[in-house]
Amino acid sequence: MRRILKARFFNTLSSPPLLSHGIHVLYCPDSVGIVAKISECIASRGGNIMEADVFVPQNKNVFYSRRKKEAMRRILKARFFNTLSSPPLLSHGIHVLYCPDSVGIVAKISECIASRGGNIMEADVFVPQNKNVFYSRSEFVFDPIKWPRAQMDEDVLNLSKMFNARKSAVRVPSIDPKYKIAVLVSKQDHCLVDLLLAWQDGKLPIDINAIISNHDRLPNSHVARFLERHEIPYHYLSTTKENKREDEILHLVQDTDFLVLARYMQVLSKSFLNTYSKDVINIHHGLLPSFKGGNPSRQAFNAGVKLIGATSHFVTEELDDGPIIEQMVERVSHKDNLLSFVQKSENLEKQCLFKAIKSYCDLRVLPYEDNRTVVF
Structure with a gap:
């Protein structure tokens, strides 16, 4: 399976006139954690992803993506398909986070999910213009044996504390009560x-x-x-x-x-x-x-x-x-x-x-x- 990734990002640690615009693309065999590593690479140098699109066709070993910047406003829209596991073994989860904005939030969310063997299926990120707040919603698939529900709650709580979240929640519809x-x-x-x-x-x-x-x-x-x-x-x-x-x-x-x-x-x-x-x-x-x-x-x-x-x-x-x-x-x-x-x-x-x-x-x-x- 191959992935292609194209990303645009900005360094938001300096005043806007000093920011530069970058584009990154990646085309490689598919594996869990690629998005986490890309996000970590950019964040570790003080960069911030402004928009990301990821596409892994079902039953195909190729990946496509495209990034576009809007000044001081960050939107992330990503879709992934995990074809490495048998669908009946996977559960579907939803995570939302609302917190003060800072560099590396997307990287930490991606890393948290990937480190437990999960794969993000869809992600939306919104950072309003001239507001120091960050919103995200991620849908992901995971193996409930490898990532027990109680452990997931603990991991999400740690994320919440890390970023002083005003709202943080995770839900697994097939497991959680209605x-x-x-x-x-x-x-x-x-x-x-x-x-x-x-x-x-x-x-x-x-x-x-x-x-x-x-x-x-x-x-x-x-x-x-x-x-x-x-x-x-x-x-x-x-x-x-x-x-x-x-x-x-x-x-x-x-x-x-x-x-x-x-x-x-x-x-x-x-x-x-x-x-x-x-x-x-x-x-x-x-x-x-x-x-x-x-x-x-x-x-x-x-x-x-x-x-x-x-x-x-x-x-x-x-x-x-x-x-x-x-x-x-x-x-x-x-x-x-x-x-x-x-x-x-x-x-x-x-x-x-x-x-x-x-x-x-x-x-x-x-x-x-x-x-x-x-x-x-």
């Missing part, structure tokens, strides 16, 4: 039904601990029958302006990893969010930051917009103002009426919420500044 979630919903069912069907089809790595609603559902409704058939607990908690039943909700969701608001038309208080202290994902039937609050479809219709949308975001104490995870849009025209606005919006909501949850579970979502996200 995310435990609870879904809060009000009267409308379309987002809930879509989420339940996605869960049933195994499209999301989640287990649904409970459905909580402030609107009751008849025992013979399709949602009630589905929940009963799959033994998913349903809790009806009637709310008023004076009593949002938040203490009871907190008790029901205490063992969850995150919450999903699938058209839950109640505002969660700051006290609730602080006490729960985990992520809450909401779907808003409008294209934020426009049309916040109630009846966004009517607001959009009255405004005469030509694009409508849906937004999935993290919940904060400010209504419809949390960091955005995903948005989807659809074109509308003067021929549309309010009903068609609502129908198109509901379809977008289902898709948008599903994609946001999938991205979150796949460790693609990282915090960026106060009210933004990096979504790989």
